[in-house]
Amino acid sequence: MRTTTLGSTGPEVGVIGLGCMGMSFSYDMETPRDDATSISVIHQALDLGMTLIDTADAYGPYTNEELVGRALAGGQRDRAVLATKVGLLNDSVEAANPGNSSPGASRDGRPEHIRASIDGSLRRLGTDHVDLYQLHRVDPQVPLEETWGAMAETVAAGKARRLGLSEVTVEEIRRAQAVHAVTSVQSELSLWTRDALAEVLPYCREQGIAFLPFSPLGRGFLAGRFSSFDDLPQDDFRRGLPRFQQDALRANLAIVGRVRQIAGRAGTTPARVALAWLLAQGRLVVPIPGTKTPKYLADNAGAADIQLDAADLAELDALPAPEGARY
Numbered sequence: 398m399r400t401t402t403l404g405s406t407g408p409e410v411g412v413i414g415l416g417c418m419g420m421s422f423s424y425d426m427e428t429p430r431d432d433a434t435s436i437s438v439i440h441q442a443l444d445l446g447m448t449l450i451d452t453a454d455a456y457g458p459y460t461n462e463e464l465v466g467r468a469l470a471g472g473q474r475d476r477a478v479l480a481t482k483v484g485l486l487n488d489s490v491e492a493a494n495p496g497n498s499s500p501g502a503s504r505d506g507r508p509e510h511i512r513a514s515i516d517g518s519l520r521r522l523g524t525d526h527v528d529l530y531q532l533h534r535v536d537p538q539v540p541l542e543e544t545w546g547a548m549a550e551t552v553a554a555g556k557a558r559r560l561g562l563s564e565v566t567v568e569e570i571r572r573a574q575a576v577h578a579v580t581s582v583q584s585e586l587s588l589w590t591r592d593a594l595a596e597v598l599p600y601c602r603e604q605g606i607a608f609l610p611f612s613p614l615g616r617g618f619l620a621g622r623f624s625s626f627d628d629l630p631q632d633d634f635r636r637g638l639p640r641f642q643q644d645a646l647r648a649n650l651a652i653v654g655r656v657r658q659i660a661g662r663a664g665t666t667p668a669r670v671a672l673a674w675l676l677a678q679g680r681l682v683v684p685i686p687g688t689k690t691p692k693y694l695a696d697n698a699g700a701a702d703i704q705l706d707a708a709d710l711a712e713l714d715a716l717p718a719p720e721g722a723r724y
């Protein structure tokens with residue numbers, strides 16, 4: 398896979414990474430997960446050059462880091478640019494929700510929590526350092542400078558190589574930068590969630606900060622996975638999201654229909670079109686689509702070779718806004 402650097406000064410990574418959350422968390426809750434297949438998908442990603450591997454202590458919690466740690470054991474660790482996150486606590490699947498309105502979700506940006514958490518992450522991941530340590534959410538109860546100062550200590554201690562933020566404003570990025578370099582910002586960005594295009598992505602471009610779009614396939618919807626609410630597995634996190642409710646989902650199928658048409662013209666798949674549109678936003682953009690399915694992983698990897706023409710990009714830019722809030 399072609400590569401880029403993670404931000405202007407970071408390590409080389411494949412232009413598309415792998416999000417591991419869904420291997421243990423949020424989606425398909427009732428489906429018995431097959432860890433062996435998930436581990437093979439992580440190896441497949443590394444073989445294909447999708448080297449940025451994203452997890453978080455909140456996923457599970459903890460079990461996703463353990464799974465990634467098992468996948469990277471036995472000589473695989475050095476092939477990955479390993480990214481995890483801290484600062485979001487949860488006792489329910491909804492804690493992955495940036496709206497964070499669920500009573501089960503809370504944030505903890507206290508320096509003592511950061512200092513204690515990195516060692517747990519390293520133990521579960523089976524490594525002595527992570528390549529990117531990300532603050533999952535800013536804690537409104539703790540000055541960001543204090544949280545980020547503790548994150549910077551993990552770099553000074555050699556436990557993390559670089560630091561990233563998630564779901565932040567430009568003002569928050571600036572405040573963090575005044576304390577320690579910000580290598581990356583991870584936020585939702587996709588054909589149906591474009592908020593970051595207004596301010597955050599332009600600021601990242603200006604500053605040479607990597608932008609890592611999460612849920613780049615609209616949680617599977619933009620890849621054409623779902624045509625009705627009933628297609629969603631029982632107990633799946635998406636069943637609670639406004640865009641997946643029956644009426645909204647039906648309306649939003651018009652968006653997928655247009656993506657399918659463009660994919661048809663370009664001789665490719667909807668998932669590849671959705672990812673290629675993100676790659677067209679610039680070399681600092683490294684999407685991290687999530688999958689635990691070998692054929693989807695191969696599909697997503699192929700997006701790196703898709704060149705959408707100007708007419709296709711303009712049509713994608715002009716897609717209507719979705720029905721329903723993202724959370």
Ligand SMILES: NC(=O)c1ccc[n+]([C@@H]2O[C@H](COP(=O)([O-])OP(=O)(O)OC[C@H]3O[C@@H](n4cnc5c(N)ncnc54)[C@H](OP(=O)(O)O)[C@@H]3O)[C@@H](O)[C@H]2O)c1
Binds near residue numbers: 696
């Ligand atoms: N920073 C944050 O707050 C935050 C929040 C959410 C997510 N994330 C990160 O972002 C990553 C990706 O986001 P996400 O998993 O929420 O959403 P996503 O990547 O938009 O979509 C994942 C869903 O799409 C399906 N899928 C993947 N590739 C496909 C393809 N080519 N064709 C058809 N279906 C396909 C997956 O199916 P299968 O799983 O069945 O294979 C899964 O159901 C996560 O893994 C996590 O690392 C971060």
